[in-house]
Amino acid sequence: xxxxxxxxxxxxxxxxxxxxxxxxxxxxxxxxxxxxxxxxxxxxxxxxxxxxxxxxxxxxxxxxxxxxxxxxxxxxxxxxxxxxxxxxxxxxxxxxxxxxxxxxxxxxxxxxxxxxxxxxxxxxxxxxxxxxxxxxxxxxxxxxxxxxxxxxxxxxxxxxxxxxxxxxxxxxxxxxxxxxxxxxxxxxxxxxxxxxxxxxxxxxxxxxxxxxxxxxxxxxxxxxxxxxxxxxxxxxxxxxxxxxxxxxxxxxxxxxxxxxxxxxxxxxxxxxxxxxxxxxxxxxxxxxxxxxxxxxxxxxxxxxxxxxxxxxxxxxxxxxxxxxxxxxxxxxxxxxxxxxxxxxxxxxxxxxxxxxxxxxxxxxxxxxxxxxxxxxxxxxxxxxxxxxxxxxxxxxxxxxxxxxxxxxxxxxxxxxxxxxxxxxxxxxxxxxxxxxxxxxxxxxxxxxxxxxxxxxxxxxxxxxxxxxxxxxxxxxxxxxxxxxxxxxxxxxxxxxxxxxxxxxxxxxxxxxxxxxxxxxxxxxxxxxxxxxxxxxxxxxxxxxxxxxxxxxxxxxxxxxxxxxxxxxxxxxxxxxxxxxxxxxxxxxxxxxxxxxxxxxxxxxxxxxxxxxxxxxxxxxxxxxxxxxxxxxxxxxxxxxxxxxxxxxxxxxxxxxxxxxx
Amino acid sequence: xxxxxxxxxxxxxxxxxxxxxxxxxxxxxxxxxxxxxxxxxxxxxxxxxxxxxxxxxxxxxxxxxxxxxxxxxxxxxxxxxxxxxxxxxxxxxxxxxxxxxxxxxxxxxxxxxxxxxxxxxxxxxxxxxxxxxxxxxxxxxxxxxxxx
Ligand SMILES: Cc1cc2nc3c(=O)[nH]c(=O)nc-3n(C[C@H](O)[C@H](O)[C@H](O)COP(=O)(O)OP(=O)(O)OC[C@H]3O[C@@H](n4cnc5c(N)ncnc54)[C@H](O)[C@@H]3O)c2cc1C
Ligand code: SF4
Ligand code: SF4
Numbered sequence: 001x002x003x004x005x006x007x008x009x010x011x012x013x014x015x016x017x018x019x020x021x022x023x024x025x026x027x028x029x030x031x032x033x034x035x036x037x038x039x040x041x042x043x044x045x046x047x048x049x050x051x052x053x054x055x056x057x058x059x060x061x062x063x064x065x066x067x068x069x070x071x072x073x074x075x076x077x078x079x080x081x082x083x084x085x086x087x088x089x090x091x092x093x094x095x096x097x098x099x100x101x102x103x104x105x106x107x108x109x110x111x112x113x114x115x116x117x118x119x120x121x122x123x124x125x126x127x128x129x130x131x132x133x134x135x136x137x138x139x140x141x142x143x144x145x146x147x148x149x150x151x152x153x154x155x156x157x158x159x160x161x162x163x164x165x166x167x168x169x170x171x172x173x174x175x176x177x178x179x180x181x182x183x184x185x186x187x188x189x190x191x192x193x194x195x196x197x198x199x200x201x202x203x204x205x206x207x208x209x210x211x212x213x214x215x216x217x218x219x220x221x222x223x224x225x226x227x228x229x230x231x232x233x234x235x236x237x238x239x240x241x242x243x244x245x246x247x248x249x250x251x252x253x254x255x256x257x258x259x260x261x262x263x264x265x266x267x268x269x270x271x272x273x274x275x276x277x278x279x280x281x282x283x284x285x286x287x288x289x290x291x292x293x294x295x296x297x298x299x300x301x302x303x304x305x306x307x308x309x310x311x312x313x314x315x316x317x318x319x320x321x322x323x324x325x326x327x328x329x330x331x332x333x334x335x336x337x338x339x340x341x342x343x344x345x346x347x348x349x350x351x352x353x354x355x356x357x358x359x360x361x362x363x364x365x366x367x368x369x370x371x372x373x374x375x376x377x378x379x380x381x382x383x384x385x386x387x388x389x390x391x392x393x394x395x396x397x398x399x400x401x402x403x404x405x406x407x408x409x410x411x412x413x414x415x416x417x418x419x420x421x422x423x424x425x426x427x428x429x430x431x432x433x434x435x436x437x438x439x440x441x442x443x444x445x446x447x448x449x450x451x452x453x454x455x456x457x458x459x460x461x462x463x464x465x466x467x468x469x470x471x472x473x474x475x476x477x478x479x480x481x482x483x484x485x486x487x488x489x490x491x492x493x494x495x496x497x498x499x500x501x502x503x504x505x506x507x508x509x510x511x512x513x514x515x516x517x518x519x520x521x522x523x524x525x526x527x528x529x530x531x532x533x534x535x536x537x538x539x540x541x542x543x544x545x546x547x548x549x550x551x552x553x554x555x556x557x558x559x560x561x562x563x564x565x566x567x568x569x570x571x572x573x574x575x576x577x578x579x580x581x582x583x584x585x586x587x588x589x590x591x592x593x594x595x596x597x598x599x600x601x602x603x604x605x606x607x608x609x610x611x612x613x614x615x616x617x618x619x620x621x622x623x624x625x626x627x628x629x630x631x632x633x634x635x636x637x638x639x640x641x642x643x644x645x646x647x648x649x650x651x652x653x654x655x656x657x658x659x660x661x
Numbered sequence: 662x663x664x665x666x667x668x669x670x671x672x673x674x675x676x677x678x679x680x681x682x683x684x685x686x687x688x689x690x691x692x693x694x695x696x697x698x699x700x701x702x703x704x705x706x707x708x709x710x711x712x713x714x715x716x717x718x719x720x721x722x723x724x725x726x727x728x729x730x731x732x733x734x735x736x737x738x739x740x741x742x743x744x745x746x747x748x749x750x751x752x753x754x755x756x757x758x759x760x761x762x763x764x765x766x767x768x769x770x771x772x773x774x775x776x777x778x779x780x781x782x783x784x785x786x787x788x789x790x791x792x793x794x795x796x797x798x799x800x801x802x803x804x805x806x807x808x809x
Contacts, residue, residue: 070689071706072681096704099692104783105700114700121705511742533682533740577708595711597742630741631712635751647708653720659676659703660724 002033002127005061006119007052009043009068011098016041018102018111024067027116031123035059044074049081056085063091063129065122067115069098088131090576090646095122117659124658125651132576132645137625139225139572140325143563144169146217146506149177150196150549151541151556152330153203158560160208164567167210167322168203169217169231171502172261174279175200177332181262181356183363183370185549186413187444193278193365200280214285216502218319220327220509221599223626224536225572227324235315237286237294238272242310245282249302249311250274258290260367264357266375267367272302277365286311326563327510329520329532330540330556331503335495336391340398344387344464344493350376351471352464352491355386355407358414372422374490377469381489384418385473386411386429387461391496393432400496402517405546407494408435412448414492419452428455428486430475438548457484464491499543510537511597519545530559538562577646578627579634581620583608585641588618592633592642600626601633673727673793675702677786678713682740683775684732690779691786698786701793702730709733710771711744715755718769722759722802728768728793732782735773745773764801767792 008025010016025037036059040048043066052064064087066078071094079089097115105111143159145152148170159166168175179185180200182192203209218230238249253270260269262276271290274282292299293313303311335356338346346352351374353361364370374381388411391399408431415427434456436442448454461475473486499518507514512532513521520539523531530539540559541552566572581592583606593601604621607614620642622633631644643649679685685706691698707713710733718729731752733745752771760766770789774782 070685070692072686072689096689096706099689100704101700103692103695104697106697107700110700114703117703121703508742511740513738513740595743595747597744628741630709630744631707632709632741632744632747635711635714635747644708644712647712649714649716652705652707652712652714652717655705656676656717656721656726657724659705660674660721660726 002062003035003060004031004033004063004065004123004126005036005052005055005059006034006038006065006067006123007043007048007055008037008039008097008119009048009066010039010041011069011102012041015068015098015102018105018108019097019115020108020112023112024097024115024119028119028123031120033127034123036061043068044077049077052078052081053085056082056087061087063087063093063126065093065095065119065126067095067097067119067122070094070096070100088133090132091126091129093122093126093129095119120661121655121658124654128648128651128654130645134573134576135624136571136573137223137225139567139569140227140323141567142166142322142324143326143328143567144227144229144322144324145328145330145540147177147330147332147500147541147543148175148211148213149330149332149541150179150199151332151543151552152177152328153199154553154556155328155330155540155560155563156203156209157199157206158557159563159567160206162560162564163208164564165208165210167212167324169215170211170213171216172275173214173236173285174275174281175203175211175213176280178356179549180276180278181264181359183359184413184417186409187438187440189413189417197278200278204280211281212320213281217506217509222323223598223628225325225566226625227327227536229322229324229327231320231322233318233320235317236283237288237291237311237313237315238284239310239312239315240281240283242308243283244308244310245274246308247274247284248305248307250284252301252305254299254301255290255292258287263360263367264354266357266360326536326538326566328538328540328559328563329503329506329510329512329543331500331506331543333497333499333542333546334501336400336498338390338493338495341390341493343462344390344491345466345471346493349464349466349471350374351381351489352493354493354495355410355414356495358492362414362417372418379489380422381425383426383486383488384428384490384492385461385471385486385488386415386427386492386494388429388431388494389496390493392494394496400498400517402546403435404494404496405435406497406548409438409441409444409548411494412445412454415454416448416452419454426455428457428488430457430459430461432458432460438550459484497542497546503543510534512537519543530555530562536566574625575629577629577644578624579622579629579631579642579644581622581637582641582643583617583619584610585639586617586619587639587641588620589638591636591638592620595632595636597630597632598626598628600628671794671797673701673790674725675728675730675790675793676721676726677702677704678707678710678717678729678731679704680710680733680740680744681706681708683734683738684772684782686776687732687774687778687782690776691783692779694779696779696783698783699790701790702786709739709741709744710748711741713748715751718755719802722764722799725799727796727799728770728789730770730772730785730789732772732774732785735775738775762801764799765796767796768799
């Protein structure tokens with residue numbers, strides 16, 4: 001028989017206001033096992049915890065029930081308290097009489113009655129609790145970063161700096177991400193490449209960082225501290241060891257029809273290409289969809305011209321298996337497709353472009369060598385219209401309901417850069433609101449208006465139509481309440497951004513969750529912003545939500561700090577509330593293994609002693625380090641062999657009984 | 662057990678199984694947002710909706726519960742990736758069996774309530790309690806109650 005103590009908390013007036021705490025304590029005094037009850041103003045305070053510790057010792061308690069706030073709040077606190085007094089921490093149950101009682105019921109009798117029932121259910125459960133001990137597991141001192149944009153690079157650099165090994169898996173041929181495509185960056189207008197490429201070089205040069213570019217994560221198994229990951233290395237058809245990066249092959253390639261992804265399709269690239277001059281690694285890749293040799297067996301011009309003999313058409317996909325202690329998702333974003341926004345004519349008009357395309361048109365290494373020319377005829381545009389919030393803050397269902405956060409600032413940047421370089425160009429910006437909350441951000445926007453004379457128009461654009469080689473922009477000015485018609489040479493759409501679509505697959509592999517917009521969710525929106533709900537998985541950059549570079553870098557370093565904290569541990573203590581199969585009841589049917597989402601169940605041949613009869617049986621065996629304690633197997637088991645420690649069938653039944661009594 | 666006292670207004674007995682990661686947290690949020698629902702609803706915390714054994718529900722009905730609701734994470738959001746799908750399938754089977762036994766279909770329900778949906782939690786419980794109150798007492802399995 002247990003010796004149970006019941007501790008009813010007032011939580012000041014939060015509980016005591018609607019629940020008669022004294023009555024709760026006295027009503028449960030006669031429950032089975034209960035030998036001590038009391039109430040106190042703040043159980044979680046040092047005074048309250050001291051009271052619990054003393055009572056455990058004085059009354060020889062074997063378990064405690066705390067009637068207080070949600071277990072999500074203070075279960076861990078009271079477990080520690082019990083442990084400090086020599087009890088097993090799992091001999092603690094919480095009756096949630098605040099969030100799920102006093103805060104939602106106004107009538108004191110009703111609240112008290114419910115609190116008593118909740119306390120009785122917790123007591124009934126506790127009567128069946130057994131001391132549990134958590135298993136320990138080792139920590140593989142290596143981290144994996146998925147995505148090599150600025151977020152992934154910064155996270156990897158910080159982890160490496162602390163002395164731990166880290167691998168970056170990047171799906172494209174080079175690291176750098178979207179930032180590599182940008183020209184200048186707000187709010188300082190320094191060039192993106194000048195601040196990004198040194199970091200890319202540092203990552204490549206670090207002896208702690210290993211880059212798997214042109215690679216993807218295929219499968220993830222295991223758990224915090226002990227992930228096993230399969231990485232697929234796609235064939236580059238170029239031997240990286242031999243290649244000197246001279247680029248002769250890329251010039252000789254006769255296949256020139258592929259849109260250049262790095263330049264947002266504004267020009268074409270060869271079948272063998274290096275995405276951009278400072279790419280890391282500076283090794284070309286052959287696009288098998290475009291390569292004449294790989295498709296027809298003829299050509300091979302690159303091979304003939306490569307003095308380093310680096311071209312290798314026989315390269316095959318490679319699968320690498322590695323172990324990691326922690327995984328960071330840094331998969332970034334892409335601009336949304338504009339097919340739902342026909343009114344702006346993006347699909348059929350070359351001079352309607354996205355802001356990211358404009359970045360390439362302004363960039364000295366871009367398709368126009370940094371001279372701003374219209375894609376249709378290569379002429380200088382003299383009148384430019386920017387349209388903000390294309391697909392952002394859109395509740396119509398065509399776009400995204402959220403604010404993409406960066407567009408107001410980069411549009412101000414673009415407008416200013418154009419006015420600076422081509423002062424005779426007229427620049428108009430249509431906006432719903434201008435949102436500039438950031439250090440030096442509003443000053444930046446005001447400069448665009450006040451110093452650079454950018455014409456900001458509060459209002460929406462209804463239509464962009466083509467008229468005699470011009471773009472007729474029809475919009476409304478909400479401040480003067482007038483229709484506006486502008487004959488523009490170029491229209492730039494600030495397209496909303498969305499998470500890279502591969503994130504869905506990544507989230508499934510990592511058992512991390514995503515929100516309705518496909519952004520990865522954090523373990524707690526305020527207090528654990530860089531951890532995913534899955535232990536050992538962390539979030540870095542735009543994959544978690546829209547952000548600019550400074551915020552991305554801050555989050556990247558925060559994620560690195562969390563990883564370093566994890567990798568610095570030698571042992572991790574697991575969750576003892578795991579599944580366990582009763583060897584006498586199990587018939588080895590394999591049903592449980594079929595439902596376990598973590599592959600935690602194996603079958604072993606074991607000699608069992610069934611009431612004096614010794615025999616070898618095939619039975620289920622749960623790997624306690626892998627089991628996450630969901631309980632799926634317990635319900636599937638047809639023989640009632642599988643149970644979940646801490647939430648056993650009998651414990652839950654006892655709660656049902658107590659509530660329905 | 663609920664006493665069928667004609668002088669007293671009928672108060673239903675409702676058991677809510679809530680998964681730790683989404684719905685239980687949703688209930689906490691309903692609490693911290695002071696979004697009330699009837700005290701007739703009593704919550705039992707389970708790690709995942711897939712931990713809910715059909716036996717728990719039968720037991721509740723046998724012991725006099727008037728309604729049982731299982732709340733889990735939204736499809737695709739399960740903390741354990743697929744637990745709520747198991748729950749959904751199992752409960753579909755169980756509910757049709759209960760229906761066959763003569764327990765009204767409305768007395769059982771599965772709902773997806775996220776940790777952010779305090780308002781949905783409270784609205785769901787209000788609505789469920791109202792439905793159960795309308796159906797009145799559930800004596801169907803109670804008659805079979807076996808004495809220990
Ligand atoms: C037009 C425009 C202008 C901008 N201007 C500015 C500015 O001036 N100042 C500023 O601060 N910010 C600016 N930004 C925002 C800036 O681009 C982002 O803040 C930054 O790039 C976010 O970095 P990231 O690493 O999170 O994502 P990304 O840069 O998107 O990097 C993600 C990386 O992960 C890789 N990846 C994706 N999925 C996988 C996968 N499944 N497996 C492996 N690898 C994967 C991608 O290939 C990519 O390399 C601008 C954005 C736009 C669109
Ligand atoms: S409780 Fe869940 S994770 Fe653990 S063995 Fe059973 S099915 Fe697998
Ligand atoms: S489902 Fe039950 S009986 Fe079947 S193997 Fe698993 S534990 Fe054993």
